Every structure is written in C-alpha cells, then in structure tokens.
C-alpha cells in the first residue's frame with residue numbers, strides 16, 4: 001500500500017522593506033496633517049509599536065521576490081526546481097497579469113538555469129488577510145492531487161498604498177512586507193495535516209477598498225474602509241471555529257498544538273484566540289508589535305521570524321490562522 005501524499009514545508013523566507021516607522025514617527029507625521037493619535041492609543045488598542053513601509057516605486061512583486069529567494073535558499077532549491085507559484089495578495093502590481101507571473105519572471109532571471117521556472121502555473125489568490133491560508137490550502141490540494149511537486153507559496157503586500165492617512169482609525173494599523181514557503185509533495189508523515197477555508201460574502205462592506213477601474217478612471221473610493229469593531233467581533237468567533245475544525249480533521253486536540261502562528265492584526269484578537277485554544281502566550285508567535293498588520297504577508301512573516309529565531313523546531317505542530325475582508329477566514333495545521 002502506498003503512503004498518502006503530504007505537503008512538507010521545506011523552507012521559509014520573509015522580507016520587510018527597510019523604511020521603519022515607529023508609532024512616534026507615524027504620530028509626528030500624522031500630526032503635521034492635523035490627524036491626532038498617540039503611541040499609547042495604538043499600543044493599548046492594537047499592540048502595534050512599528051511598521052515598515054515600502055518606498056515609492058517598490059512593488060509587491062519586489063517584496064515577494066526577496067522573500068521567495070530566501071525561502072528557496074532555506075529549502076536548498078533553485079527557481080527551476082519549482083513547478084507551482086501562488087501569491088496571496090490584495091495589492092497586486094497591476095490589475096492584471098497576476099503578481100505571481102511577475103514574480104515568476106523575476107525569479108527566472110536570477111541565473112541561466114532559473115529560466116526553467118518559466119512555463120509552470122502561476123496565479124494569485126485574493127482573500128485579503130486570510131490569503132496566505134487560502135494559498136496554502138490550494139497548494140496543498142494541488143500537491144496531494146499530483147498536479148505539482150514543489151510549490152512556492154507567497155503572501156506579499158504593500159498595504160500602505162491603500163491607506164487614507166486622514167483616517168486615524170485605519171492608517172495606524174497596517175504595514176508592508178512579504179513571506180514565503182516552499183512546499184514539496186512527500187510520502188513521509190508530517191507536513192500540512194489539515195486546512196480549512198471559509199467565506200461569508202454578506203460582510204463585504206465591513207472591510208473593503210471599494211474603488212475600481214472603469215474606462216480609464218477610478219470610480220469609488222480607492223482607500224481602505226473598515227468597521228473595526230464589527231471585524232473584531234466576527235474575527236474572534238470564526239478563528240476559534242476554524243482552529244477546532246482543522247484539529248478535528250487531523251484527529252488532534254488543542255493540547256497537540258506547539259505553536260499558534262496567527263494573522264497579526266491586533267494583539268487583543270490574538271490573546272482571545274490563544275485563550276480559547278488553551279494556549280499560553282509563550283506558545284504564540286507575535287510580530288504585530290514590529291510589523292503591524294501586513295494582511296496576506298503577516299502569517300508567513302511571523303512563521304519565518306520564529307523559524308529563523310530557532311523557536312519553531314522540526315516536528316512541532318503549528319496552527320496557522322487568518323481572517324480578513326470578504327469576510328474570509330481559515331486555518332492550516334502543519335507538522336513542521
């Protein structure tokens with residue numbers, strides 16, 4: 001009897017644009033435009049102390065390229081070893097083609113042999129802050145179905161471009177960055193144990209960027225709008241549900257989780273989820289203080305940070321979970 005195919009995580013990588021703004025930097029910048037906020041408010045309500053913003057001209061694919069290069073290096077692989085590319089983003093370089101295709105082109109130019117990555121399927125997944133969990137779920141399904149052998153899965157965003165810096169209720173929350181993982185189809189135990197992807201389109205309006213392109217013009221407001229409290233309430237409920245669902249699918253218990261690697265939107269949402277899963281905060285990977293909310297990039301950024309710090313070890317079980325606009329949410333249980 002042959003063993004079932006699993007998606008094993010070979011390597012992780014991440015990248016933050018160098019320009020770092022502490023809360024004090026942002027508070028001073030906003031004050032110049034008459035927008036009043038404070039380090040105390042931001043820290044107390046969100047846990048955020050700093051975020052990184054990409055310079056003008058730096059695109060999502062640039063951040064994705066850096067994170068992907070590091071993930072490939074960690075996996076001991078070259079671009080030509082990859083036969084599937086999925087990028088989770090809500091801030092693509094262009095309306096089309098996908099950022100995944102642009103990333104593929106950039107990776108193909110790194111060496112003569114790297115051109116071997118051209119021709120493999122490449123596409124974006126748009127599930128906002130749940131995007132990376134969705135992308136992992138899709139990649140896992142494709143690897144297990146035999147459609148690909150080695151997948152590059154990326155979460156990358158320049159959310160700073162969507163912010164309305166006159167709206168203090170949103171502009172202090174987000175940052176830019178990218179994270180990536182390389183997955184390989186394997187008949188060895190471990191890897192991705194279960195995934196869950198969910199959406200409820202009734203809540204489209206509580207977190208959205210309503211603008212769109214029409215006849216060469218942008219119609220509607222092309223900046224981020226959020227009903228913070230409504231998102232908060234929905235998030236704490238659905239994150240527990242998704243986590244319990246993947247544990248059930250994998251036949252495991254809450255006590256089997258070694259690390260919670262959550263979407264980094266708000267420390268209070270993370271604390272609530274950890275409490276519901278019975279996990280002490282020292283089993284939770286926290287980067288929200290340094291990165292802010294980087295949407296689809298936040299989970300792979302947190303994962304790579306903990307892997308490179310030597311906190312997450314091979315064989316440990318990781319609960320990844322994300323929630324975002326749509327409303328979308330999901331979880332992935334991984335044996336690293």
Ligand code: UT7
Pocket residue numbers: 036037038041042045046129168169170172227228229231232235265266269293295323324325
């Ligand atoms: O990544 C996708 C998922 N997104 C999320 O998970 C975000 C979920 N929501 C949240 O994290 C929180 O709802 C926020 C951080 C956005 C807001 O925190 P809150 O505790 O829900 O605050 P609030 O909206 O109830 O606002 C409380 C007060 C208000 O003043 P009044 O009406 O009580 O006088 C706001 O005007 O805080 C005020 N406020 C601010 N004050 C200083 C809102 N933003 C700011 C600010 N600085 N930046």
